[in-house]
Amino acid sequence: MNTLKLLQPGIMWQIVSMSMILFFLSCKDETTSSSVEVPHDPSKPIEVTTFSPTVGGAKSKILLNGENFGTDASQIEVYFNNKKAAVVSSSGNRIYAIVPRLPGDNPVVKVVIGENSATYNETFLYVAQAQVTTVTGNGTKAFLEGPLDQANVYGKYLDLDAEGNLFMSWRDGDGGWGVARISEKENIVTALYQALTTAERVLYANGLTVDRATGILTASHESVPEVFFSFDPREAWNPRQRNAKFSPSDYASIVWNDRYSNFVTFSAYDNHLYTRFRDGKIARIHPDTYEATIIHQGPYGSQYGQGINPLKPWELYMTLHSNASPVEFRQGIMMLDLRDPDSGFKRLNAPGGSGFRDGPVEDAVFNYPKDIKFDNDGNMFIADYGNHCIRMLSADGIVTTVAGQPGTAGYKDGGPIESLFRNPWGVAVNEQGEIYIADWGNARIRKLVIE
Numbered sequence: 001m002n003t004l005k006l007l008q009p010g011i012m013w014q015i016v017s018m019s020m021i022l023f024f025l026s027c028k029d030e031t032t033s034s035s036v037e038v039p040h041d042p043s044k045p046i047e048v049t050t051f052s053p054t055v056g057g058a059k060s061k062i063l064l065n066g067e068n069f070g071t072d073a074s075q076i077e078v079y080f081n082n083k084k085a086a087v088v089s090s091s092g093n094r095i096y097a098i099v100p101r102l103p104g105d106n107p108v109v110k111v112v113i114g115e116n117s118a119t120y121n122e123t124f125l126y127v128a129q130a131q132v133t134t135v136t137g138n139g140t141k142a143f144l145e146g147p148l149d150q151a152n153v154y155g156k157y158l159d160l161d162a163e164g165n166l167f168m169s170w171r172d173g174d175g176g177w178g179v180a181r182i183s184e185k186e187n188i189v190t191a192l193y194q195a196l197t198t199a200e201r202v203l204y205a206n207g208l209t210v211d212r213a214t215g216i217l218t219a220s221h222e223s224v225p226e227v228f229f230s231f232d233p234r235e236a237w238n239p240r241q242r243n244a245k246f247s248p249s250d251y252a253s254i255v256w257n258d259r260y261s262n263f264v265t266f267s268a269y270d271n272h273l274y275t276r277f278r279d280g281k282i283a284r285i286h287p288d289t290y291e292a293t294i295i296h297q298g299p300y301g302s303q304y305g306q307g308i309n310p311l312k313p314w315e316l317y318m319t320l321h322s323n324a325s326p327v328e329f330r331q332g333i334m335m336l337d338l339r340d341p342d343s344g345f346k347r348l349n350a351p352g353g354s355g356f357r358d359g360p361v362e363d364a365v366f367n368y369p370k371d372i373k374f375d376n377d378g379n380m381f382i383a384d385y386g387n388h389c390i391r392m393l394s395a396d397g398i399v400t401t402v403a404g405q406p407g408t409a410g411y412k413d414g415g416p417i418e419s420l421f422r423n424p425w426g427v428a429v430n431e432q433g434e435i436y437i438a439d440w441g442n443a444r445i446r447k448l449v450i451e
Contacts, residue, residue, distance in 0.1 A: 038092040040070030046111055046118035055125040058101040058451035064111065066118065067093050075114065080107035080124060083377075101433060101451050102128060102377065104396070130450045132403050132419035135166075135436070136182060136189055137444030139411075142172045143180065143194070151189035153180070153445055155438035157371055158428035159208040161215045161233070166428060166436055167192075168445070169205045169219065179205055179219060181237065182445060192217075192237045193229070203229050203239060207263030207306055207371070209273070211287070218242075218287070220264040220275050225254050228264060228273075228290070244285050244292035253294060255279040263306035269313035269338055276303055276318060282336060295341040299329040304385075305371040311378040311395070314338040319369040319382075322354070331366055333382070333393070349399070356387050356406045364399035366391070371426040375433045383424040383437065390424060390437060390448060403448050411442045421446070 040046075048066040056062065062085075069076060069090045076095060078085040080103035088096040095111065106123040136148040144152035155168035166182040178194035193203050205219035217237065221227035226244040231237040246254075258279035265274050266287065273285040282296040301324030309315045316336045324330040328351045337344025348361050355365040367386030374380050378395035381402075389404030403419050410420030422441030429435050435448040 038071045040075060040113045041068055042114055042116060044068050046113060046116050048111060048118045048120050051109060051120060054122065055127060056099055057127045057129055058099060060099040062097050062099055064095040064097060069093060069095055070113065077112040079110045128450055130402055130416040130448060132413050133447050134413055135184060135445040135447050139443050141443045143170055143176060143178060145190050148187050148189065153189065154443045155445060156425045156440060157207045158426040158436055158438050159210045160428045160430050161210045162212040162431065164430060167208050167217050168438060169208055192231055193239045209265045211266045218264050218273060220261045222260050222262055225259045225261060225277060242290050244290045246292045250294045254281060262303050265306045265308055267308045267313050274316055278302055296336060296345065298345050300325045301329060305369060307372045307374055309374050309378055310376055317372055319372060321368060333369060354386055358399050358401055361393055361397045361399055373427045373429045375429045381427050381429060381435050383427045385423050385425060388421050388423065402450060
């Protein structure tokens, strides 16, 4: 199980920090100062005994005791479950390493050298820390460009490129609509496309997707099935209309009253874009030629989230809401296996209506789940709109609440227990695993760091 032990920053470390400091002051020299090179003997087994400390979080320093490690740190691999730790040095009988980020619950510690390996009997107690901060926005439900501390944001959906640019789609009550770029590095919020009134609206965008290899941002036109817009950083993200080329029969099969496509998502599995219409049809689109094919007919229903698992890029995930039909698909997280689109569609979480329950995904319940995005380890982050919190579906299938108080709306930064959201809508995850949240009800962009 990969249930997170989330503590308020500082609580756990106040208990262990002094002992860790004293421990490493006394042991570091012994670990790192040896000038005698001792090779690992592959004909003999690796022996492991103890490690210290036995509890900590990401970037904690740890000493692993044993025999036959050798002194060549470049030949040594240390794993916490399946997460690889950074190995700093070895004296031959003691390894100095750094605990990796989010290795899972009570990770098993293993040393690997060539073909030999050994596992410690004792597991490590990993303590995750989480902190929520506000990036931009002040509660004003409209859009205004400017520095982060002066801009107004009323964002719904988010995505990130590899350079750390955060992209946001928004709409406000006065007909305003657009797509914006948010840069923490440049301390600025700028509009890439903006319509001030309904009459000016050409691009009717919701969900966004970025190909992180090229940096190209793509948005679907919600109410025109064939229309998409791309924003290329090489063209200063100027919007370009792209028209998908469906066959006459495929285009005619789209139910016009249910033509709405809220999302488009890029998959590295086959380097294609995928979109879904409210009538349940899912289409594959070539990102260069825009040749389009309907590949799946699924259940009817409005959709409010879509994402690709980077570890399994053939898995397309989506959230469906309370109007889904058949009823067993309502308030659910669905997955389509792109390798078998005819029969590879399934619901992951417990069937039924809205509510709140953490645990194994097959038992988990959500309350109007909106946007979903993955980190590079295959963990899915969910904006649980109706529960006013951020949930995580771990790579091993466990749902936990990582920020916010389920059922309590409000606005407050801080640790996972004290932080508050109001109808979070969009999420995005960067290469470092930091989660950005479009806190729609509070008209702010928030950041959640878990490590």
